[in-house]
Amino acid sequence: MTFDGSQKIIGKGAQAEVLLYHEFAYKVYNQSYPTEWIAFEKQQQQAVNKAGLCPVKYYDTDDPHIIKMDLVVGEQLEKSVPKAPEEGFGLLAKAFCFVHEADASNTTIPPLSDTAGLMLSDEEKAEVLPVIDRLSQKYKSCICHLDMHFLNIMIPNDTPLIADKINYTIIDWMNTRVAPPVFDYARTYVIFNEFAKEALEFYKAAVWPDVQTLGISEEDFFEAVKVCTILRSKE
Numbered sequence: 515m516t517f518d519g520s521q522k523i524i525g526k527g528a529q530a531e532v533l534l535y536h537e538f539a540y541k542v543y544n545q546s547y548p549t550e551w552i553a554f555e556k557q558q559q560q561a562v563n564k565a566g567l568c569p570v571k572y573y574d575t576d577d578p579h580i581i582k583m584d585l586v587v588g589e590q591l592e593k594s595v596p597k598a599p600e601e602g603f604g605l606l607a608k609a610f611c612f613v614h615e616a617d618a619s620n621t622t623i624p625p626l627s628d629t630a631g632l633m634l635s636d637e638e639k640a641e642v643l644p645v646i647d648r649l650s651q652k653y654k655s656c657i658c659h660l661d662m663h664f665l666n667i668m669i670p671n672d673t674p675l676i677a678d679k680i681n682y683t684i685i686d687w688m689n690t691r692v693a694p695p696v697f698d699y700a701r702t703y704v705i706f707n708e709f710a711k712e713a714l715e716f717y718k719a720a721v722w723p724d725v726q727t728l729g730i731s732e733e734d735f736f737e738a739v740k741v742c743t744i745l746r747s748k749e
Contacts, residue, residue, distance in 0.1 A: 515540075515577040534585065541581040549578040555688045556581060561623045562687045565616045565657060570685065586683050588671055592664035602664065603720035606702075609667055609684055611724060614656045614695045623657060625650075626693035630741075633748040645741050646693070649734060653694035660689040660701050696730045700738035704746055 517535055525532035530543040543552060559572045573582040595602030627646050631639045659666075668683045691697075699721055706713045725735060 515575045515580050537585060539583040539585045540575075541583060543579040543581075545579055547579065552578060552581065557622060558687050558690055561621050562657075562690060565618070565621060565623075567613060567616050567657065568684055568687060570683065586668045586685060588668040588673075588683070590665050591667040591669055591682070594669065594673075595664055599716060603716050605669075605682065606662065606664065606667065606717070607720040607724060609682065610659075610662060610695070610698060610721060613659050613662070613684065614698070616657050618655070618657045618692055621657065621692065623690055623692050625655070626658070626660075626691040626697060629691065630745060634744070638744055642741050642744055645737050646697075649694050649696055649738060652734070653696060653728065653730065655692050655694050658691055658693045658695060658698035658701075659684060659687065660691055660693075660698055661686055661705075662698060662702050663705050694730075694738075695728060696725070696734055696738045697742060699725055699730075700735060701742040701746070703735075703739050704742045708746075 517533070517540075521533040521535040521540070523531055524534045524539065529547050530541050533540045533542060556572045556574075559568070559570070562568045563571060570584045570586060575582050591602060591605065627643070627650060630646055631643055634642060662684070666684060666686045668685060670681060689701075702721075703714065703717065706717050
């Protein structure tokens with residue numbers, strides 16, 4: 515695929531940059547990035563479309579390293595949180611519930627237990643997989659985003675943060691899996707612990723009522739945190 519020079523970079527990560535081009539977004543991966551992983555990402559997006567979790571559709575291009583995507587007009591929640599932290603963390607908590615309440619029957623999203631061990635050593639598998647198995651037997655599984663944070667929640671431009679009234683769009687579903695929700699909450703705890711330790715208490719205060727409503731014990735929560743810490747270290 516060849517761009518005509520009018521494209522504009524609107525996002526950049528370790529493996530890809532996102533371009534605005536003719537009213538669509540294009541995710542352009544490094545040529546070294548495996549094309550089978552890009553194909554898997556497109557399958558994931560189709561599954562979350564089907565589950566009603568995200569309206570953004572992905573389209574094939576003539577280059578397997580480029581995905582054409584519907585453009586999300588808005589800004590990342592991260593930009594608004596410093597001005598309204600209580601509302602921002604409240605919206606994050608509601609986003610978790612929105613995802614976890616989706617219909618997971620007949621989904622093509624793989625279980626966490628099927629993929630968690632792919633990048634682990636035998637010693638790490640012995641530590642991680644039994645915990646996933648135990649908690650998967652103890653708690654009901656659902657669709658989990660597993661990368662839920664302020665950069666992956668888009669809100670309309672110039673929208674005041676009133677958590678009950680915002681039409682937000684959750685993006686970046688590559689990591690989504692079917693698993694007990696404790697792993698979703700734990701994964702975000704790990705992300706805050708890595709990048710913004712000062713936010714951990716705000717985060718826990720926002721989500722803990724929902725965690726307790728699900729019957730998740732604090733011990734199980736921090737067992738899931740250990741698992742997510744190991745899994746994240748392999749990314």
